[in-house]
């Protein structure tokens with residue numbers, strides 16, 4: 001095995017918790033991941049040694065904080081293969097990153113134009129575009145998924161035309177686990193001169209992310225789904241696009257000079273970072289990405305794929321259980337339903353046995369409804385999960401089903 005899972009588990013203090021007297025089996029990683037001591041300690045160290053406001057003071061503390069904040073940006077830019085650190089904007093998370101673009105994109109969208117999304121989008125990558133369409137009179141074009149939960153690139157070819165202003169889609173579905181062919185779709189969009197935004201919320205902790213290779217105009221993710229704290233995330237944008245888009249919020253930091261009758265704006269990335277930023281979050285995010293990088297994203301992917309294959313084979317043994325999302329390219333998210341049993345009841349009883357999974361529509365109501373469902377049960381894995389935990393989950397599930405059926 002390429003990962004030392006026992007050591008990795010020791011790095012995550014919360015995994016020692018018990019729930020209802022049972023050892024915690026945490027299988028809700030698509031909602032948020034737990035945090036290793038390396039991330040927690042980095043934030044504590046910041047408040048003990050470096051805390052100050054950034055980009056403002058001449059004093060030494062401010063310089064320390066600014067240097068740390070900017071080197072976090074540099075590290076993350078390098079990790080995702082951005083061509084310049086100024087292309088990495090710190091935000092509160094994927095939702096804020098997408099809203100940022102959807103709000104200021106109004107400049108480029110007129111009545112009769114079209115925005116293309118897919119039916120597998122999280123509400124965060126659906127409602128902001130829908131509302132942009134409401135405000136501008138543009139049309140929202142939705143590319144459907146097939147029964148396996150895959151996209152058909154031909155459908156993009158057919159949908160893209162001279163009215164298309166943007167394509168927005170998930171790198172990985174938080175319900176189906178499908179890994180989308182984002183590079184191929186980006187190429188298709190570029191043939192029509194259409195920019196592409198990729199929602200990488202479910203990708204960053206699980207597969208390599210290379211924005212230069214994908215060649216997308218925008219890429220977004222949240223730190224908290226990648227072992228980093230909540231309240232920090234990234235909007236990557238190509239310089240040429242970030243330069244031509246107007247600011248999103250106004251205030252300190254994002255200005256160059258201010259007069260009562262006019263203001264000029266700061267250069268990238270500060271133009272999009274109004275107000276005091278989440279410095280400890282950025283440092284925590286850097287520590288989290290370093291933690292991923294130390295173990296190697298390809299090793300993590302391989303290990304999670306093994307867990308995925310094991311869990312899938314075990315679940316397939318259960319009568320009347322159906323996995324929703326069986327794409328050939330898939331990552332460690334498994335949604336399923338069991339005939340005649342309500343997802344919520346299964347989730348509640350599993351919790352009594354110390355097992356944390358998610359039930360419901362997972363903030364993707366139109367997708368779940370397109371499968372004729374109101375909800376699924378979802379287990380989602382991370383690098384610290386084990387085969388033993390999947391066995392505990394299976395034992396508990398079998399017990400729960402015998403109680404409910």
Ligand code: PMP
Nearest residue numbers: 093094095122124174199201222
């Ligand atoms: N997109 C996807 C695919 C997600 O899974 C999530 C979170 N579940 C989001 C966007 C939104 O992330 P956040 O709430 O951290 O902004």
